[in-house]
Amino acid sequence: MIAKIRKIATFVEETRREMERAISPPTRRAAAVAVIENPCAGRYVEDLSELMAIGEELGDLLTARAVAALGISGASAESYGKAAAVGENGELEHAAAILHPKLGTPVRRVLGKGTALIPSSKKRGGMGLVLDIPLGHKDAAFVRSHFDGMEVRINDAPRANEIMVAIAVTDSGRPLARVGGLTKDQIKGEDGLR
Amino acid sequence: MPEVVIRKRTICVEEIFHEGGPVAEKPLRRAAAIAVIRNPFAGAYVASIEGFMEDLKPLGLAMARQLIAALGGDAKAVEGYGKGAIVGSAGELEHGALWHVPGGYAMREVLGGAKAIVASTKKVGGPGTRLDVPITHINASYVRSHFDSMEVGVNDAPRADEILLALVMTTGARVHARVGGLKASEIKGEDGLR
Numbered sequence: 001m002i003a004k005i006r007k008i009a010t011f012v013e014e015t016r017r018e019m020e021r022a023i024s025p026p027t028r029r030a031a032a033v034a035v036i037e038n039p040c041a042g043r044y045v046e047d048l049s050e051l052m053a054i055g056e057e058l059g060d061l062l063t064a065r066a067v068a069a070l071g072i073s074g075a076s077a078e079s080y081g082k083a084a085a086v087g088e089n090g091e092l093e094h095a096a097a098i099l100h101p102k103l104g105t106p107v108r109r110v111l112g113k114g115t116a117l118i119p120s121s122k123k124r125g126g127m128g129l130v131l132d133i134p135l136g137h138k139d140a141a142f143v144r145s146h147f148d149g150m151e152v153r154i155n156d157a158p159r160a161n162e163i164m165v166a167i168a169v170t171d172s173g174r175p176l177a178r179v180g181g182l183t184k185d186q187i188k189g190e191d192g193l194r
Numbered sequence: 195m196p197e198v199v200i201r202k203r204t205i206c207v208e209e210i211f212h213e214g215g216p217v218a219e220k221p222l223r224r225a226a227a228i229a230v231i232r233n234p235f236a237g238a239y240v241a242s243i244e245g246f247m248e249d250l251k252p253l254g255l256a257m258a259r260q261l262i263a264a265l266g267g268d269a270k271a272v273e274g275y276g277k278g279a280i281v282g283s284a285g286e287l288e289h290g291a292l293w294h295v296p297g298g299y300a301m302r303e304v305l306g307g308a309k310a311i312v313a314s315t316k317k318v319g320g321p322g323t324r325l326d327v328p329i330t331h332i333n334a335s336y337v338r339s340h341f342d343s344m345e346v347g348v349n350d351a352p353r354a355d356e357i358l359l360a361l362v363m364t365t366g367a368r369v370h371a372r373v374g375g376l377k378a379s380e381i382k383g384e385d386g387l388r
Contacts, residue, residue: 018286043214044214048372091214091370092342093213096341096368097373099341101374119315120328121328122343123326123345132324134313134314134315144291147316148316149316176239176286179295191387192387193385193387
């Protein structure tokens with residue numbers, strides 16, 4: 001591993017009731033979060049290739065952890081998202097280097113498919129900040145029932161010289177989805193959109 | 195259908211000159227427009243809610259226009275966008291999903307037919323909840339320099355029976371964008387992706 005990981009956290013959320021209605025089967029989401037040292041902290045680094053390589057490692061590791069936390073096969077995952085939080089001595093671009101160039105390929109390898117763009121968000125901040133990981137269907141971005149987001153927070157991260165990297169995976173859409181739009185059984189799966 | 199009752203609107207503009215690297219020739223600007231409205235479905239499970247999307251359209255258009263004004267008044271200056279919603283505790287996540295159509299289509303209309311899907315996120319939360327609204331390029335989701343996000347929130351909203359609705363627009367790439375990928379200058383503009 002190139003990444004120096006201080007901590008990995010996984011979160012699983014299961015919704016069983018919503019508005020006094022039973023959700024059956026329950027909707028479930030998982031997020032895996034790594035807290036790593038930022039090798040570029042404290043100075044302006046032009047070449048961010050080390051962070052891109054870290055992104056590739058974490059794409060594999062965190063997706064596998066999230067899928068394992070749900071207890072499903074990668075192919076059963078329905079939506080996904082990614083996010084990163086850079087500590088105060090880093091720059092937003094460090095999160096971009098981890099998330100965008102190389103992280104997606106191993107995520108898709110673990111899940112077997114994933115033709116849709118992986119929705120993402122990023123920010124810089126102090127310890128205890130909240131990351132809202134956007135979620136979208138992994139094979140068709142327009143599946144409206146799966147537009148969602150998952151909040152994660154680790155009270156002691158990121159420290160000033162750290163980066164928090166998060167990947168979220170679900171096995172379902174929103175609990176009581178009913179605002180129309182493309183449904184998952186209508187997916188053509190050709191362009192990642194519909 | 196229910197009337198849209200607005201308690202509060204806010205607008206936030208950020209101007210970013212540099213982030214440790216060279217000072218940008220033209221600072222990046224981000225703006226967020228927020229409306230806090232009464233949730234007509236709070237407190238009970240209402241099966242049919244889709245009609246409220248139509249009721250929200252004028253508000254969506256007003257907020258989209260407000261954003262363009264806040265960014266200098268020229269719709270052509272807008273390069274990135276995103277949307278989000280926070281539903282108060284007496285509502286359900288699905289009420290936030292009502293914002294996808296009126297929020298997204300309002301921005302596309304005001305921007306003259308933007309092609310890319312509008313990045314989004316949503317959650318249920320108490321007053322003061324923060325939301326990281328994801329941002330992507332308005333014409334091609336894969337433009338890597340424009341993957342960004344903006345944190346929004348209102349300290350006294352959403353109350354239990356309210357929904358906080360947010361739209362975000364930006365004028366360009368991250369201030370030191372340099373992790374490669376599709377460039378805005380390379381957009382084909384056919385499918386909203388590339």
